[in-house]
Amino acid sequence: MTSKFDSFIEKIPKNIHNNTRTFIGKNIAVFIPDKFVINKKMVMEDYHFVILHTTPPSAIINEKEIQLKKGSLICMAPGTSIEVKPIASKSQAKYISLNINKDYFENLAIKISGEKSINFKNVKNYYSHKLLDLIEFFVQEFTYPEEQHSIMKESIETLISIQLLRDSDLDPRVKKISFDQAKSYIEQAIDYIEEYYSSNITINEICSNIYVSPCHFQRIFKDTMEKTPYQYIMDYRIKKAKEMLRNEKVSVAEVARLCGFVSGGHFSTVFKRVEGKTPSEYKSTLNL
Numbered sequence: 001m002t003s004k005f006d007s008f009i010e011k012i013p014k015n016i017h018n019n020t021r022t023f024i025g026k027n028i029a030v031f032i033p034d035k036f037v038i039n040k041k042m043v044m045e046d047y048h049f050v051i052l053h054t055t056p057p058s059a060i061i062n063e064k065e066i067q068l069k070k071g072s073l074i075c076m077a078p079g080t081s082i083e084v085k086p087i088a089s090k091s092q093a094k095y096i097s098l099n100i101n102k103d104y105f106e107n108l109a110i111k112i113s114g115e116k117s118i119n120f121k122n123v124k125n126y127y128s129h130k131l132l133d134l135i136e137f138f139v140q141e142f143t144y145p146e147e148q149h150s151i152m153k154e155s156i157e158t159l160i161s162i163q164l165l166r167d168s169d170l171d172p173r174v175k176k177i178s179f180d181q182a183k184s185y186i187e188q189a190i191d192y193i194e195e196y197y198s199s200n201i202t203i204n205e206i207c208s209n210i211y212v213s214p215c216h217f218q219r220i221f222k223d224t225m226e227k228t229p230y231q232y233i234m235d236y237r238i239k240k241a242k243e244m245l246r247n248e249k250v251s252v253a254e255v256a257r258l259c260g261f262v263s264g265g266h267f268s269t270v271f272k273r274v275e276g277k278t279p280s281e282y283k284s285t286l287n288l
Contacts, residue, residue, distance in 0.1 A: 008029070125169060126167065
């Protein structure tokens with residue numbers, strides 16, 4: 001059975017494609033390989049997107065070498081050439097490759113933005129968790145052949161394509177967060193965490209108070225602080241716990257409660273992982 005994506009599949013070495021999970025719809029093909037295609041120049045005929053779950057080797061895209069990284073969404077228009085360079089590491093590649101039919105994607109772009117010409121401002125963007133969810137829904141439609149419905153697949157294809165336009169900064173109605181906005185969100189989040197660290201605060205609770213979506217918030221927080229919001233909360237709780245442990249009148253159990261840990265056992269486990277000793281051992285080393 002032929003498909004619109006046969007010419008792309010023919011570019012992939014057989015030993016890689018044979019171990020690739022492949023899901024081909026009417027307008028979108030999703031590929032989930034376990035290896036990168038190395039030292040092979042490929043020229044795209046359709047729109048091609050790569051979602052990177054691990055940091056890959058550097059690549060030459062349109063004759064320019066680019067170091068790609070985990071968490072990126074690589075956007076390539078028809079005519080784009082790419083060649084992935086060799087890498088010494090033999091660790092398993094984790095990424096998703098999407099091919100979208102050129103005519104279909106451009107017709108959709110006209111409806112979304114009014115412009116047929118799709119010009120990616122950046123080769124490297126960031127993918128949203130919403131995009132990953134939609135791809136998962138698409139893949140699930142192939143799980144049980146007897147329950148497949150073409151109209152469902154085509155509906156999800158439309159949703160994936162629109163989300164790609166948004167994640168690629170090509171939907172004019174969706175404005176991405178600027179650097180100054182991101183900085184403001186981070187500062188507000190840190191203020192909130194440092195005020196309410198003793199309670200059972202959640203990411204959704206923080207986001208509802210600073211008016212930003214959890215997906216965007218977690219990405220910009222990690223990009224800025226180089227740790228997740230959860231890691232920041234735990235680090236801050238440990239910092240406050242160490243301060244409280246200096247007070248000989250406050251028990252370890254009381255410190256755990258005051259610092260927002262769900263139990264004394266949880267507090268002890270987290271504290272030892274960070275400090276290399278239990279709260280009681282740490283307290284005994286202090287000159288109180």
